[in-house]
Amino acid sequence: SLSPALGILQGxxxxxxxxxxxxxxxxxxxxxGASFSQAIAxxxxxxxxxxxxxxxxxxxxxxxxxxxxxxxxYLEKQSVLAQRVKKALTYPxxxxxxxxxxxxxxxxxxxxxxxxMFAAMSVDLPLPTRILVILxxxxxxxxxxxxxxxxxxxxVALWMVKQPTGRxxxxxxxxxxxxxxxxxxxxxxxxxxxxxxxxxxxxxxLQEIMAMMPQSSSNKFMQDAFNQVNEGLLLGGGLxxxxxxxxxxxxxxxxxxxxxxxxxxxxxxxxxxxxxxETAAEERATAMVGLVxxxxxxxxxxxxxxxxxxxxxxxxTLTGAF
Numbered sequence: 001s002l003s004p005a006l007g008i009l010q011g012x013x014x015x016x017x018x019x020x021x022x023x024x025x026x027x028x029x030x031x032x033g034a035s036f037s038q039a040i041a042x043x044x045x046x047x048x049x050x051x052x053x054x055x056x057x058x059x060x061x062x063x064x065x066x067x068x069x070x071x072x073x074y075l076e077k078q079s080v081l082a083q084r085v086k087k088a089l090t091y092p093x094x095x096x097x098x099x100x101x102x103x104x105x106x107x108x109x110x111x112x113x114x115x116x117m118f119a120a121m122s123v124d125l126p127l128p129t130r131i132l133v134i135l136x137x138x139x140x141x142x143x144x145x146x147x148x149x150x151x152x153x154x155x156v157a158l159w160m161v162k163q164p165t166g167r168x169x170x171x172x173x174x175x176x177x178x179x180x181x182x183x184x185x186x187x188x189x190x191x192x193x194x195x196x197x198x199x200x201x202x203x204x205x206l207q208e209i210m211a212m213m214p215q216s217s218s219n220k221f222m223q224d225a226f227n228q229v230n231e232g233l234l235l236g237g238g239l240x241x242x243x244x245x246x247x248x249x250x251x252x253x254x255x256x257x258x259x260x261x262x263x264x265x266x267x268x269x270x271x272x273x274x275x276x277x278e279t280a281a282e283e284r285a286t287a288m289v290g291l292v293x294x295x296x297x298x299x300x301x302x303x304x305x306x307x308x309x310x311x312x313x314x315x316x317t318l319t320g321a322f
Contacts, residue, residue, distance in 0.1 A: 002030060002036055002064075003027065003030050003031060006023060006026060006027045006030065007027055009023060010023040010024055010027060019046065022043050022046050025039075025042070025043070026039040026040060026042075026043070029042070035056075035059055036055055036059060036064070037052055037053075037055045037056035037059055040052055040055065048215050049212050049215055050195065050199065050212050050215050050216060051071060053199075053204065053208070053212060054067055054070075054071060054198070054199060054202045054204070055067065055068070055071075057202045057203055057204055058202060061203060063202075067202050070198050070201060070202065071198065074194055074195070074198045077194065077278060078191060078194075080282075095293075095296055095297060095300065096296045096299075096300065099300035099303070099304070102304075103303060103304070103307065106307055107132075107135065107136050107139055107307075108136075108139055108140060108143075111132065111136045111307075111311075112136060112140055114311060115132075115133055115136060125314055126310075126313045126314065128306060128309050128310040128313060129310045129311075129313060129314050131310070132306075132307065132310040132311075164220070167220050168220040168221055168224065171219040171220045171221040171222070172221040174219070175188070175219070175221060175222075175248070179288060180288065182284050183281050183284035183285040183288055184281075185248075186277045186278075186280045186281035186284060187277075187278075187281040187285075188217055188219060188222050189249070189250070189253055189273075189277045190273075190274050190276075190277030190278035190280075190281055191216055191217060191274075192213065192216065192217070192222075192226070193253070193270040193271070193273040193274035193277060194270070194271070194274035194278070195209075195213065195216040196209060196213070196266070196267075196270045197267050197268070197270035197271040197274055199212075200266060200267035200270070201267045206233065206239070206266075207230075207233060207234065210226065210229060210230040210233050210239075211230055213226040213229075213230070214226045214227060221248070222248070225246050225248050225249070228242060228245075228246055229242045229243055229246065232245075238261055239257045239261060239266075240254060240257050240258040240261055243257060252273075253273060253277075256269055256270075256272075256273050257269070257270075
């Protein structure tokens, strides 16, 4: 039964003391007579409204085990893609970080001494070396101003992102970028279809599902789109009509929604659509991540090559002069 199961689960969760404490509170509430949905609803940071409402429907229908299995599959699929992308980006990020540190050390520690030597020999410096001289001189002459400028720019950018308008604009750009946008958009569409399928399978009403749908996404632009669809749904237009008026939803998704509504199989149809978009998002993201490593390596090689060329060319000039 539920109470012993939660007791066993509480003993198995050792990686998060905060979540273990939450499980203990839920366990005590259930032993005091509260339902499972009531107990988890007291912890909105761990269990959002979609999760709580779905669990409540499972309790009311006596189908809690099936609902829990569906929610587990739903949450696991949502996290798989993010974990794979994070893992794939770790190596390129490390290479890029080490490269930037090396370049900064070269330009602030090594290059000033070499450039002083070149200046003392009164030799005409080639263009790459002159560019490097200007950059090195600027970095060594105004280090505090550079740090302050980056700090101010970072603070301004952070403030803008925290504003509703700035966050909405940033989220829209994430979905519209040429290379990064398609995987992000497909992931959002797959999450929408999966959420709709799971909640409809749990016998929630469509109006109630769409009212909760903005919680399924952290993208403000997508949240606005879901709210517009919900407004159209409340006017009696179904899902197809309001979705067809919003350009963020592709024709394939809109037509599949129309087919599902006409055949009264929207939950099954959205499950098929979710599989399609989740697979497409994973393939696009894998291909994109596969390009990050070579591109970062080439970019770092070009930067190091420019520095090396700027140092070697004056040496050849000095050799010719002597």
